[in-house]
Amino acid sequence: MFKKTILGVLALAAFALGGATVQAADEYPHTDQQDWSFAGVFGTYDQNQLRRGFQVYREVCSSCHALEYISFRNLAEEGGPHYSEDQVRALAAEYTVVDEMADGGEREGVPADRWPHPFPSEQIAAEANGGKAPPDLSLMAKARGIHMDFPWWVFNYFTAYQEAGADYIYNLLVSYEEPPAGEELDAGLHYNSYYSGHAIAMAAPLADGIVSYADEATPETVEQYSRDVAAFLQWTADPHMVSRKSTGFMVILFLIGLSILMYLVKRRIWRDAH
Numbered sequence: 001m002f003k004k005t006i007l008g009v010l011a012l013a014a015f016a017l018g019g020a021t022v023q024a025a026d027e028y029p030h031t032d033q034q035d036w037s038f039a040g041v042f043g044t045y046d047q048n049q050l051r052r053g054f055q056v057y058r059e060v061c062s063s064c065h066a067l068e069y070i071s072f073r074n075l076a077e078e079g080g081p082h083y084s085e086d087q088v089r090a091l092a093a094e095y096t097v098v099d100e101m102a103d104g105g106e107r108e109g110v111p112a113d114r115w116p117h118p119f120p121s122e123q124i125a126a127e128a129n130g131g132k133a134p135p136d137l138s139l140m141a142k143a144r145g146i147h148m149d150f151p152w153w154v155f156n157y158f159t160a161y162q163e164a165g166a167d168y169i170y171n172l173l174v175s176y177e178e179p180p181a182g183e184e185l186d187a188g189l190h191y192n193s194y195y196s197g198h199a200i201a202m203a204a205p206l207a208d209g210i211v212s213y214a215d216e217a218t219p220e221t222v223e224q225y226s227r228d229v230a231a232f233l234q235w236t237a238d239p240h241m242v243s244r245k246s247t248g249f250m251v252i253l254f255l256i257g258l259s260i261l262m263y264l265v266k267r268r269i270w271r272d273a274h
C-alpha cells in the first residue's frame with residue numbers, strides 16, 4: 001500500500017515535470033523573488049521598512065492610487081508602521097476629506113477617516129490616466145501573484161510562502177524598459193517587461209533619488225523604493241499575517257502532540273486484544 005502510494009507520487013511528479021518542460025519557458029516572465037522579513041513561519045513585518053514604504057506610497061503612488069480600506073489610524077497599529085497616535089492625528093490633519101455633514105462639504109481629516117481618494121470619481125481618474133483608472137492598492141498584494149513552474153510551487157506549502165503579491169509588485173516596478181526595437185506601443189502605454197502583455201497604462205512611477213529617506217544608510221534607488229512600497233502594500237492587504245502564522249504554528253504543534261497522545265491511548269486500549 002505504502003509502496004504503491006510512493007510509486008503513484010513519483011509517476012505524477014514525472015508526468016508534471018515533463019509537462020512543465022514542454023511549456024514555453026518564456027511564456028511567463030522570470031520573477032526575482034526577494035528576501036522578505038515577513039517570509040516563513042516566523043517572519044514579521046519590519047516596522048522601518050513599512051514606514052519607508054508608506055513614505056513612497058504617500059509621496060509618489062497616492063497621487064493616482066487610493067488605499068480604500070486603510071484608515072489613518074491603522075497606521076498606528078502594532079505590527080504595522082506603528083506610528084504614535086499623535087503622529088497619526090497630525091498626518092490626518094494634513095488632509096482635507098469630503099464630509100457632507102461639514103460646513104462646505106469638507107473638513108480636516110481625523111484618524112478614523114479612510115485614506116482620501118486622489119480623484120473625485122472613477123471616470124475622472126480614468127480620463128486623467130489615458131482611459132485606465134489607477135486601481136485601489138489596499139488589496140493589490142492579494143490580487144496579484146507570481147507564476148511558478150512545477151515542482152517549485154509545491155515547496156510553498158512547506159515554507160508558508162505568502163509573499164507572491166509583494167514579489168509581483170516589486171518585479172512590476174523594476175521592470176520598466178525601452179520597448180524592443182520594432183515594437184510600437186499605443187499612445188499612453190508604457191513598456192514593462194514584467195506586465196502581462198508588456199504594455200501598461202502606468203508610466204514608470206519611480207526614479208533613483210526621488211524620495212528622501214530619513215535613514216541615510218538606506219539606498220535611495222528604484223529597487224529599494226520598490227521593495228519598501230511592496231512590503232507596505234503586503235501589510236495593507238494582510239495586516240494580520242504575522243499573528244495568523246503564529247496561531248497556525250501553535251495549532252500544528254497542538255495537533256502533533258494530540259496525535260502522539262492518541263497513538264499511546266490506542267496502544268494501551270488494544271494492548272490485550274490479539
Ligand code: HEC
Pocket residue numbers: 056057060061062063064065129132133134135140144169172173199200201202203205206229
Ligand atoms: C500617474 C499615475 C500613477 C502613479 C503615480 C502610480 N500609478 Fe500605479 N497605476 C496607474 C494606472 C493608470 C494603472 C493601470 C494600468 C493598466 O491597467 O494598464 C496602474 C496600475 C498599477 C498596479 C496594477 C498593475 C496590474 O498588475 O494590473 C500596481 C501594482 C501599481 N499601479 C502600483 C503603483 C505603485 C506602487 C506606485 C507608486 C510607486 C504607483 N503605482 C504609482 C497610475 C499610476
